[in-house]
Amino acid sequence: MIFNFYRNHIFPHVLNQVMQVPSLMDARRELLLPVKGRVLEIGFGTGVNLPFYQAVDEVVALEPHEAVFTLAKERMDAAPFHVKHVQAGAESLPFPDQSFQQIVSTWTLCSIAELEQALKEIHRVLTIDGVFHLVEHVLHDESKTARLQHLLTPVQKRVADGCHLNRNIEQALLDAGFVFEQCEYFNAAGIPKIGQRMLMARVRRAP
Ligand SMILES: C[S@@+](CC[C@H](N)C(=O)[O-])C[C@H]1O[C@@H](n2cnc3c(N)ncnc32)[C@H](O)[C@@H]1O
Secondary structure (H helix, E strand, O other), X not given: OHHHHHHHHHHHXXXXXXXXXXXXXXXXXHHHOOOEEEEEEEOOOOOOOHHHOOEEEEEEEEOOOHHHHHOOHHHHHHOOOEEEEEOOOOOOOOOOOOOEEEEEEEOOOOOOXXXXXXXXXXXXXXXXXXXEEXXXXXXXXXXXXXXXXXXXXXXXXXXXXXXXXXXOHHHHXXXXXXXXXXXXXXXXXXXXXXXXXXXXXXXXEOO
């Protein structure tokens, strides 16, 4: 009961604040600038990405957590394009094959319970010429920090709604059959070292 209260009434507000750290906002701006047309956003959260879309017609906002999505309302009302909420997990996307040319994920792949299945689904709904744009925190390249990430992930999953600190997202994307158009690592300022290493990438289906 206490955990449900935390998950539904406290965690969404903490998430909304944490996801607006300036270095993350800078990364959103860079990632989303070239995104155009109709977009599927995986793990829409509280809608923090909306003001960064410059040339978008519609955002299909996939977000399973109702209390988190509730906090997106003001940003959705202010968006100069249509935002359609779909309450579902990425492991089973309710869309036909090849139905999106642009798919976005910002700090969501860490939280998906069945990552391999979700990437298979993202691959399925992406068009042949489509791009999956993502920025994610990942497993650190320093072994000491990586060990700490493995150690703390069970606790992190509990307090941060399923978030894994220790995922190798680049490898997961390769395993799912994506090829990289862009693959850049950076350390985000203002984030503790165990969650600081970021991957910004744009990937396509392998030909
Ligand atoms: C760390 S938050 C990031 C939110 C948002 N993308 C942002 O950049 O602020 C992770 C998000 O993924 C969502 N999520 C968790 N499991 C998911 C799943 N299986 N499929 C899609 N989204 C999921 C969470 O509810 C949460 O909104």
